[in-house]
Amino acid sequence: MKTTIYRQKIPITGLFTGLLLLVSGPIWAGTIYSSDSFSADANIEIAGGALAGSEDYSTNNRGNVTWGESYFKFGLGGRYSPPSHNFEIYGAASAMHTATYGDGDLAGFSDGSESLVDLEDAYLGIKHRFQNRISVDFSVGAQRFQIGDGFLIYNELLSLGVGAGRDANRGGAYWLAGRKAFRKTAILKLDFPTPYRMDAFYLGSENPGNGDLEIAGINIERISDDFGTLGITYFRGLKVDKNVLSGSLQKREGMDTYSIRANGTPVKNIFLSGEFAFQKNNGQGSTDVSAHAWYTEVGYTFVKQPFSPKLTYRYSFFSGNDPNTGTNEAFDPLFYSNSRGFGTWYQGEIAGNYSGPFSTNTGIHHASMALQINDKMSFNLLYFKFATDEPSANVSDDFGQELDLIFEWSPNDNFYVTPGYAMFIPGAGGKSTLASVKTSHLFQLGIIYMY
Secondary structure, three states: OOOEEOOOOOOOHHHHHHHHHHHHOOOOOEEEEEOOOEEEEEEEEEEEEEEEEOOOOOOOOOOOEEEEEEEEEEEEEEEEOOOOOOEEEEEEEEEEEEEEEEOOOOOOOOOOOOEEEEEEEEEEEEEEEOOOOOEEEEEEEEEOOEOOOOOOEEOOOOOOOHHHOHHHOOOOOOOOOOOOOEEEEEEEEEEOOOOEEEEEEEEEOOOHHHOOOEEEEEEEEEEEOOOEEEEEEEEEEEEOOOOHHHHOOHHHOOOEEEEEEEEEEEEOOEEEEEEEEEEEEEOOOOOEEEEEEEEEEEEEEOOOOOOOOEEEEEEEEEOOOOOOOOOEOOOOOOEOOOOOOOOOOOOOOOHHHHHOOOOOOEEEEEEEEEEEOOOOEEEEEEEEEEEEOOOOOOOOOEEEEEEEEEEEEOOOOOEEEEEEEEEEEEOHHHHHHOOOOOOEEEEEEEEEEEO
């Protein structure tokens, strides 16, 4: 599909006008047609974000940075399921417009001129349940896909703008991350009458920020109501554009990634989660790779206390490159993204999005408290401390620490509002490597309507 990119700067006042229309304007979506065997529906998703930060992490020396983001998505979908038959044909297609306003984001990935209309979803699938209760689901096209809690793969949300270079531009709206679909996929899902299920997948990115990476692999899970999910995953990088982003992603071609993970609530009110991932490339991508990452997490919910407070601690580690070896040990986070809420896996609204370390070459202590004010509103307090795994010579491993305050309000199933504040304090190592050495403050507001 041909894409249209408009380069003119869009004033941030346009964003606030859009937010006003989002709250007050009529929006239609729903079932178009329905019968015993066929249904068709339309869906709309509109989002806007307004952000202001005190420190610039790009090389543009902008001082205070104020910007906005928006996206609009319209899609059509349908399902055909004949009565008395155990199969279903389904599909969907959608288009999306994304834009960035004002100064562009704190990292300079966007510059405020982005405005792009492009295809988002375009997939077709068939699902059949056999008499032995094995369910087979096969689909192809542009669609979403995730494994586990998104430690390695959670759709394809990276959406850089013009500021990251014209060869990496995907239309901006970097923080909102409205674009989620892999452009080319073939996905087979098998669900068995036992606790086991399996995915076999091919994912083809046409996102220059990810090097147009193509991967193929398999995922096997054991799901238990008592103990949760145990999963193992393997996939290989088949092809990558070695020319984008100065060739920094070429190691992905031929790179094997292995992962084992587990999460669940084996004891009442106690949540446990962990994953270990290993990456290996014997030089097919022009460099040898031997990298790893892992995390362990525990959370406890005080269900009998007011607001049901949940306390969580997690330590995560992502290996960095040792310059004294001929092997690249820097872990590649691939298609990671937020899945279980703020902080997983963009760790810190400032550090996870703009200053780094971007889930590589770091160890991160994370503690959080979540309060469920009522069934429509929650409050989250998140803390992160970052330590560099392989700091440069004569540079401290103390990268910095961050504190985030996030409110979430959802008055109904379609509407979501999240104001937030973040403060990042660079450590001695962060002051040596970042564009700003000052304490950074970020104010943000996101509004999403989905139907």
